[in-house]
Amino acid sequence: MGHENITEFILLGLFSDEDERIACFVVFSLCYIAILSGNLLILLTISGSRLREQPMYFFLSYLSFMDICFTSTVAPKLITDLLAQQKTISYDSCMAQMFYAHFFGATEIFILVAMAYDRYAAICRPLYYMVIMKRQVCYVLLMASILGAFLHSILQVLIIIELPFCGPNEIDHYFCDVFPLLKLACTDTSLLVIVIISTTGVLSVLTFVALVISYIIILSTLRTHSSQSCRKALSTCGSHITVVFYTMIAPMFNPLIYTLRNTDMKNAMKKMWCQDTQLEEK
Numbered sequence: 001m002g003h004e005n006i007t008e009f010i011l012l013g014l015f016s017d018e019d020e021r022i023a024c025f026v027v028f029s030l031c032y033i034a035i036l037s038g039n040l041l042i043l044l045t046i047s048g049s050r051l052r053e054q055p056m057y058f059f060l061s062y063l064s065f066m067d068i069c070f071t072s073t074v075a076p077k078l079i080t081d082l083l084a085q086q087k088t089i090s091y092d093s094c095m096a097q098m099f100y101a102h103f104f105g106a107t108e109i110f111i112l113v114a115m116a117y118d119r120y121a122a123i124c125r126p127l128y129y130m131v132i133m134k135r136q137v138c139y140v141l142l143m144a145s146i147l148g149a150f151l152h153s154i155l156q157v158l159i160i161i162e163l164p165f166c167g168p169n170e171i172d173h174y175f176c177d178v179f180p181l182l183k184l185a186c187t188d189t190s191l192l193v194i195v196i197i198s199t200t201g202v203l204s205v206l207t208f209v210a211l212v213i214s215y216i217i218i219l220s221t222l223r224t225h226s227s228q229s230c231r232k233a234l235s236t237c238g239s240h241i242t243v244v245f246y247t248m249i250a251p252m253f254n255p256l257i258y259t260l261r262n263t264d265m266k267n268a269m270k271k272m273w274c275q276d277t278q279l280e281e282k
Contacts, residue, residue, distance in 0.1 A: 006091060006165035006166065006167065006169050007090065007091055008088050008089060008090045008091060008094075008169065009088065009089050009090075009091070009094050009169045009170070009171050009176070009184075010086070010087060010088055010089075010169055010170045010171065011077075011081060011087040011088075011089060011171050011173065011174060011175065011176075012087070012170055012171065012172050012173070012174075013078075013081055013082070013087055013174050021082045021083065022082070022083070024082055025079060025082040025083055028075065028078065028079050028082070029079055031075075032071065032075045032076075032079060035067070035068075035071050035075075036068060036071070036072075039064040039065075039067050039068045040064075040068070041269070042060065042061070042064040043061055043064050043065060044272075045268050045269045045272055046060065046061045046064075046268075047061065048272050049268040049271070049272055050268075051264065051268050055118045055133040055135075055138050056115065056118050056119070056122075057264075058135075058138050059111055059114055059115045059118065059138070059141075059142070060115070062111055062142060063108060063111050063112070063115075066104050066107045066108045066111065067104075067108060069100070069104045070101065070104035070105050070108060073097060073100040073101045073104060073175075074097070074101055074174075074175045077089070077097070077175065078174050078175060081174070089176065091165075093176075094171075094176035094181075095157055095160065095161060095176070097175055097176045098156060098157060098160065098175075098176045098177060098178065098181070099153050099154070099156070099157045100153075101175065101176075101177070102149075102152060102153040102156050102178075103149050103150060103152075103153040104149075105149075106148065106149035106152045106153060107145050107146055107149035109149075109207055110144070110145030110146075110148050110149060110207075111142070111145050112211070113145075113207055113210055113211060114138075114141040114142070114144075114145060116210070116211050116214040116215070117141070117214065118133055119214070119218060120214045120217060120218055121133050123218050123221055124217060124218060124221045152203065155199070156178050156196070159178070159192060159195075159196065160178065160181050160182075163181075163182070163185040163186075163187060163189070164185060164186045164187055165181075165184055165185060165186065166186040167186075168184065169184065170184075171184065178196060179193070179196075182196075
């Protein structure tokens with residue numbers, strides 16, 4: 001089997017009209033710069049403050065890092081292709097892009113589950129929180145997220161590299177992904193489509209169910225808390241729920257939403273960055 005005669009693919013992209021492509025080039029470039037800047041700001045703020053000692057911000061820093069990687073897997077090629085006449089990508093680069101897009105995206109989703117567990121421990125088991133979420137546990141959860149994402153991603157690639165591609169070589173998408181590539185295979189892929197949809201669907205459903213159950217438990221526990229602690233807990237959980245649901249649309253905004261909805265993070269940013277500005281002025 002294998003890819004046979006195809007050595008490169010042509011990405012059809014998003015738009016064919018030149019004016020639309022130029023406008024999107026500007027918009028997407030600005031979005032990419034904003035996403036990189038925002039996530040780097042989060043990383044620097046956490047690493048330069050005492051927030052890094054808290055499990056929640058430990059995960060948030062890795063969420064930001066994965067977000068930078070995920071966006072950088074797709075965005076630079078998408079942006080440059082908007083101005084290119086021929087949007088080609090080699091077979092090897094296509095497989096690599098598919099792997100990394102799935103890997104970083106899936107790692108983000110698994111980290112969100114770890115963050116839900118952290119919120120559960122903080123609210124439902126406050127007396128044992130520091131034992132439950134000690135740093136070794138955080139690293140185990142992080143490594144489990146990375147390993148789970150790797151297995152998910154390598155499975156996608158192994159399925160595709162075994163398929164024959166003998167033409168046409170035009171991918172009806174703006175980056176290399178599983179389903180657009182399955183359409184180009186010179187063989188019947190209907191069974192593979194069912195397998196991929198089933199496995200990915202099961203993974204998505206299990207993740208979603210885990211998140212929903214964790215928040216049902218959290219909300220039921222909050223009924224016994226004071227109104228002030230309830231508000232604080234709901235503020236943090238609200239950030240996480242916003243991120244989880246927004247993940248379905250655009251994973252790249254996860255850390256930014258989490259940060260903007262979080263008082264501790266905003267205070268740490270003010271303390272760190274405003275202090276640097278005052279020192280420079282002196």
